[in-house]
Amino acid sequence: MSPFAIGLVIAAYLLGSVSSAIVVCRLLGLPDPRTRGSGNPGATNVLRVGGKKAAAVTLVGDMLKGLVAVLIARWLGQGPHVLALAGLAAFFGHLYPVFFGFKGGKGVATALGVLFGFSWLAGLATAASWLLVAATLRISSVSALTAMALAPIYVWWLTGERHWLAAASVVMTAVMFWRHRQNIVNLLQCKESRIGDKH
Numbered sequence: 001m002s003p004f005a006i007g008l009v010i011a012a013y014l015l016g017s018v019s020s021a022i023v024v025c026r027l028l029g030l031p032d033p034r035t036r037g038s039g040n041p042g043a044t045n046v047l048r049v050g051g052k053k054a055a056a057v058t059l060v061g062d063m064l065k066g067l068v069a070v071l072i073a074r075w076l077g078q079g080p081h082v083l084a085l086a087g088l089a090a091f092f093g094h095l096y097p098v099f100f101g102f103k104g105g106k107g108v109a110t111a112l113g114v115l116f117g118f119s120w121l122a123g124l125a126t127a128a129s130w131l132l133v134a135a136t137l138r139i140s141s142v143s144a145l146t147a148m149a150l151a152p153i154y155v156w157w158l159t160g161e162r163h164w165l166a167a168a169s170v171v172m173t174a175v176m177f178w179r180h181r182q183n184i185v186n187l188l189q190c191k192e193s194r195i196g197d198k199h
Contacts, residue, residue, distance in 0.1 A: 001081070001082065001085075005073075005078055005082045005085075008072065008073050008076065008078065008082060008086055009082070009085045009086055009089045010089070011069075011072075012069035012072075012073070012085075012086040012087070012089035012090045012093065013089040013090065013092065013093040013098075014093065014098070015065050015068065015069055015090055015093065016065050016066070016069065016089060016090035016091060016092065016093020016094045016097070016110060017093040017094070017096075017097035017098045017099045017100070017104075018065065018093075018097070018099065019041050019094075019097055019099070019100050019104060019105070020043075020057070020058045020059075020060075020061030020062045020065070021033045021041035021042055021043065021045070021046050021058045021062075021105065022034070022041050022100060023061070024046065024050075024054055024057050024058045024061065025046065025049070025050060025054065028050060028054055030046075030049060030050040030054060031049050031050075033045045033046050033049055033050075034103070036048070036049040037049050038193075040105055040106060041100075041103075041104060041105045042058070042062070042105035042106055042108065042109070043055045043056075043058040043059035043062065043108075043109055044140045046058045058109075059109050062094065062105070062109035062110045062113065063109045063110065063112055063113035063116070064113060065090050065093070065094060065110050065113060066087060066090045066091060066094075066109075066110040066111060066112065066113025066114035066115075066116075066117060067113035067114070067116050067117045068090075068113075068117075069086045069087060069089065069090035069114070069117070070083050070086055070087045070090075070113075070114055070117025070118060071117050072086070073086040074117070080163075080164040080165055081164045083117070083118065083164070083165065084118075084164040084165055084167065084168035085168075087114035087117060087118065087168055087172075088114075088168050088171060088172070090110060090113075090114060091107050091110050091111055091114055091172055091175075092175075094107050094110040095107050095175070095179065106144070106176065106179045106180060107172070107175070107176060107179065108130075108144040108148070108176065111148065111151070111172045111176065112126060112127060112130075112147075114168070114172065115151055115154075115155065115169065118155055118159055118165045118168075118169070119154075119155060119158050119159045119165070121154075121158045122151065122154040122155045122157075122158045122159060122169075125150070125154040125158070126147045126148070126150065126151045126154055127147070129143075129146060129147040129150050130143045130144065130146070130147035131143075133146045133147065138194045139187070139192055139193075139194055140194075141180050141183035141184075141186075141187065141192060142187065142192075144176065144180065145176065145177060145180055145183075145184075148172065148173045148176045148177075149173060151169050151172070151173060152166050152169040152170045152173055155169040156169075
């Protein structure tokens with residue numbers, strides 16, 4: 001991989017390291033999401049501590065990190081392997097942000113942005129899966145895990161270059177399940193909170 005491509009991947013990680021949840025809450029004078037609710041700096045927890053508008057801005061910001069990282073690499077004529085690595089870098093930047101002590105969110109929105117960058121159809125299919133499960137069960141973790149479990153299939157089916165992009169999707173899905181391990185335990189114990197719950 002060329003030094004230019006390596007620089008793009010590093011830049012994607014730094015972009016991913018900007019926590020939309022923390023920035024939005026600071027700008028709006030809201031409590032730090034790491035100290036309230038679930039303690040997760042993500043859109044679902046911002047919804048609990050700051051309401052719908054703050055959560056929507058956080059969601060868009062986190063998605064854009066993944067989308068922009070991939071699109072810049074694509075616009076600069078990089079191959080599928082660099083697109084995949086740039087997407088993963090933004091995703092891991094969100095999970096382990098250098099600017100916030102390497103303690104970030106669970107990566108759902110950023111992963112979705114990466115998927116839109118890989119293929120707008122794959123991203124749309126994943127988002128639709130999330131919305132369908134969320135509307136039915138109103139449990140954010142179930143929605144995220146279901147959508148991400150399907151994401152590699154969508155990427156494989158809907159992209160022309162399947163290997164690198166599908167492999168990156170599999171990695172994001174596996175990490176997502178690991179990051180949601182406590183949510184999975186809560187689900188098994190019927191303790192998982194629903195979307196919009198304050199606690």
